[in-house]
Amino acid sequence: MKYEAVIGLEVHVQLKTKSKMFTRAPYYYGAPPNTLTDPVVLGLPGTLPVMNKEAVHKSAKVGLIFGSQIAEVCKWDRKNYFYPDSPKGYQISQFDQPICIGGAVEIELPGPSRNVMGEHRSVRLTRAHLEEDVGKLTHGLGESLVDFNRAGAPLLEIVTEPDMHTSEEAFAFLTSLRMHMVYAGISDCDMEKGQMRCDANVSIRPAGTMELGTKVEIKNLNTISGVRNGIDYEIKRQIRCIEEGEAIVQETRRWDAEKSRTTSMRSKEMSHDYRYFPDPDLMPVKLSKETVEGLRSELPEFPYDKQRRFLEQYSLPFTITSVLCPDRELSDYFEAAVAIYNNAKSIANLIANDLLRELAEAGSHGSLPLSECKVKPEHIAGLVKLIDEGIISKQIAQDVFIQMFKTGHAADVIVREQGLEQTSDTSELEALCRDIITNNPKPVEEFKGGNEKAINALKGQVMKRTQGKANPKVVDDVLKSLILN
Amino acid sequence: MRCELFFKTASELSSLLDSGELRSVELMQSIIDRTQAIESRVGAFIDFDADEALREASESDKRRESGEARGPLDGIPVGIKNILAIRGRKLTCASKILEDFVSPYDATTVTKLREAGAILWGSLNMDEFAMGSSTEHSAFKQTANPWNLDCTPGGSSGGSGAAVASGQAPVALGTDTGGSIRQPASLCGIVGLKPTYGRVSRYGLAAFASSLDQIGPMARSVEDAALLLQVIAGHDHYDSTSLDKPVPNYRDALKAKGPWKLGVPKEYFGEGLSDEVRAKVEQAIAYYKSEGCEIVDISLPHADLAVPVYYIIAPAEASSNLARYDGVRYTKRSFKTRDAIDMFFKSREEGFGQEVKRRIILGTHVLSSGYYDAYYLRAQKVRSLIRHDFMQAFNEVDAVITPTAPTPAFKRGEKTDDPLLMYLNDIYTISANLAGLPAISVPCGLSSDNLPIGFQLMGKPLEEGSLLAIAHHFEQAHDFKSMHPSL
Amino acid sequence: MTDETFNINYLAQLARLELTDEEKQHFSSQLGDTLEYFKRLEAIDVEGVEPMAHAFPIYNVLQEDVPSSTFSAEEVLANAPKSSENQIVVPKVVE
Ligand SMILES: [Mg+2]
Ligand SMILES: [Zn+2]
Secondary structure (H helix, E strand, O other), X not given: OOEEXXXXXXXXXXXXXXXXXXXXXXXXXXXXXXXXXXOOOOOOOOOOOOEEHHHHHHHHHHHHHOOOEEOOEEOOEEEEOOOOOOOOOEEEEOOOOOOEEOOEEEEEOOOOOOOOOOOEEEEEEEEEEEEEOOOEEEEOOOEEEEEOOOOOOEEEEEEEOOOEOOXXXXXXHHHHHHHHHHHOOOOOOOHHHOOEEEEEEEEEEEOOOOOOOOOEEEEOOOOHHHHHHHHHHHHHXXXXXXXXXXXXXXXXXXXXXXXXXXXXXXXXXXXXXXXXXXXOOOOOEEOOHHHHHHHHHOOOOOHHHHHHHHHHHXXXXXXXXXXXXXXXXXXXXXXXXXXXXXXXXXXXXXXXXXXXXXXXXXXXXXXXXXXXXXXXXXXXXXXHHHHHOOOOOHHHHHHHHHHHHHHOOOHHHHHHHHOOOOEOOHHHHHHHHHHHHHHOHHHHHHHHOOOHHHHHHHHHHHHHHOOOOEOHHHHHHHHHHHHHO | OOOOHHHOOHHHHHHHHHHOOOOHHHHXXXXXXHHHHHHHHHOOEEEOOHHHHHXXXXXXXXXXXXXXXXXXXXXXXXXXXXXXXXXXXXXXXXXXXXXXXXXXXXXXXXXXXXXXXXXEEEEEOOOHHHXXXXXXXXXXXXXXXXXXXXXXXXXXXXXXXHHHHOOOOOEEEEEEOOOOOHHHHHHHOOEEEEOOOOOEOOOOEOOOOOOOOEEEEEEOOHHHHHHHHHHHEOOOOOOOOOOOOOOOOHHHHOOOOOOOEEEEEHHHHOOOOOHHHHHHHHHHHHHHHHOXXXXXXXXXXXXXXXXXXXXXXXXXXXXXXXXXXXXXXXOOOOOOOOOHHHHHHHHHHHHOOHHHHHHHHHHHHHHOOOOOHHHHHHHHHHHHHHHHHHHHHOOOOOEEEEEOOOOOOOEOOOOOOOHHHHHHHHOOOHHHHHHOOOEEEEEEEEOOOOOEEEEEEEEOOOOHHHHHHHHHHHHHHOHHHHOOOOO | OXXXXXXXXXXXXXXXXXXXXXXXXXXXXXXHHHHHHHHHHOOOOOOOOOOOOOOOOOOOOEEOOOOOOOEOHHHHHOOOOOEEOOEEEEXXXXX
């Protein structure tokens, strides 16, 4: 029998705020253990929470991005459970009135090949609610260590409908989610840094049927490969179970990346009776129409909308838009350059090839950020203009670009200072070409015999002798007229 | 009879300090001497540091000499219920589980007292986590009622009540979740005011029931209560439930002369009220009438539901508030454990007393799956009805007058193992917490056994000033404030 | 209202309290009485009544996202029952 998997995701995204959700202790990744706390973070007796405005606003923005309904009144509830990383013995979360209800995330599936855009579809959201993060446990042999730096950081829990059927789709969902979050400045969504964490609900059913099978919750899918491998493993495991006549148990399983398998989590907790009730320490938040519209006006153009526009407006190929559009800064950079000099294709190529290559080489941990790059959009525009005007060849342009990248000087300055302009002076070239024709009878004969390509050998020699400064078009013309006349 | 220094009111002491007739160090020494003389019998303090208090006193004296006194409380010792965080001092909440916890921060009320130049005098005993009405649930010691050492001082702010009544502190801070300032004030023969919910910041008050808790003054005179409230009241951005409303001058408010319209709710004078208390409260009512006040019979139809509503809401919130005492970060930990979960179970079993456990179990039940709607949600709705009753009444009257507690002080050990009987002690005080209203207990006489009796005034939200004025009016005509227990 | 069958073991488990048998018995009977006492709430018509979560609801008590001071690791650990490497040590966490 053929089976179909049904997958829903619960994604926790750490909101990019400067301070924590209920107190002004700072939060950022990578601080030494237990240096980002205060009485509120540690849940000392007598401490009280006060809501961070930015956390509420960023959460509402997520709803606006995905077309969710934004709750008019938000309240916060206590989710009561004990764990060593949870300072108060309860987590402040949202139970029955989440800040975002419904909505959908547009995803892009992989195309048949790398240069062909795949299908776009949407994954519906159930809800998104704002809650606080817990501390971080490091497990040793007989003991565990607790660091409360992360405790109290604002988290948005985004829950999807069971709208996905393959790990590929789940992956595409996370990719799209992350892209939108980073675009709107809501989160950096770096899974390595725990800024995006994913749990999946997976069930299977015979292909073509509608009824949902027993779902299993998979926890700890906290890397990109974990999401793919964990879900794939679980689908296979469930199919094997059914085929071997076993029933699927509704349970929580944990993805063990090292052993590449999911294992059942037999928690000591008898049941999950979280005893939610409204937090008496926090007041409700009303989001007025004006506030919501104000937040909407701060949203950028979304990545897939931008991609559609780039494909159409600039006639760029998907191979290029798929590089530029997922990165808001890079695509803005591109458009800034195009606004200065209108040759989208050449500019896009220069960015997608030369610029990204140099950034990758220059960075110590991953690519050098674009903001630290000395080459600005006007430099790119200037360089393309020099090529288009025939002042430098494309070949020379490559060297000029590398120098621009190192020095931050404008292309025309580099070209002028180093005398890199192309030679288009025909009398000088004619003498050189005559010499080369005389010394290379073989390709000359072949060309005469009808092999058009044979001229390239001669051209190459000319370029070599002029150190690339000859205008290839002019060389071509001169060679042809000398041979044929 | 010449009044001993330690029995003078804060306002009297304040004038003596201002005129230079008294130095804060002398005052502090007199209180330390008094405490050392009687504390072994009263047991009001969990802890005090005489040297530190004298040091603070001498700093106050220096300020006064250089004309930099910070107001009427500068140099006046204020006793602090040991449920309020004081930086560098133990915050035990009278619980074994917090026995070793030293607070690294100040409660907002404590910061305000420091700014006013007050001496933070001692940590006062209480029922563990403020759960109780007799101070018998302290993990550390018993506190006796200074009027009769066999009796309880009431609770949970029993240490505060006993200290103020016995001359071990001129004024003190208490906290009130269901009557824990007013009931011990009544039983100890002093004034106790629970402010409007949100009037005083709760930041630094270890939470019992967050939607009910308030910090308030306990004092030997209404004026002293006004002085102390003046310092601690006001908006605080560390407390989301704090009210951002201007703080009136409470001492000026005392000048109001009435007459007032007072409501007498029949539900507060029914079964369970002792004859002696009834008689004294009726005398007080008669006094107001004789002063031209209009006395109106009113009804608060949901009054008898206050106790069940309270004993659902308060334990529910407490079960969650006390979850942080888990043995991980700062509470006492049991080390006889196999794993982290076991550590929770054993640390909490060893660290909490019976009453606390009882309320955690009750609170856990009323919030648990399948019971939430029937208990917690329903209680919250009835709470709305109770508040509504009061708001209706306040359309007609300025304040409501009732007994504070059904009986004078009861014997220690009498009710400790009958929670329901103990809970009924709060029958008249709980409503003000549920409705968020200000309420004050004022001494109005002694029983045949020479035990104090108080009456309660409840007012409109933020009308602490009117309550103080009405209480002051009574106090001026009755000399209960110079009545002291003989010890 | 619900019948007051409650499971003291379940409640103790949720509340992370390791009660003695004596405590269990004691609390069970007292809890039973207390729940019986709560029954008087059943008679009240609360149809259409808003539950009261706050004495005085105020909307939008919010703070600006401006970071402020923090504790040092030493201050965090000052009251900790056990610590190592600037972290709090707890017994093994079993999942
Ligand atoms: Mg979840
Ligand atoms: Zn969550």
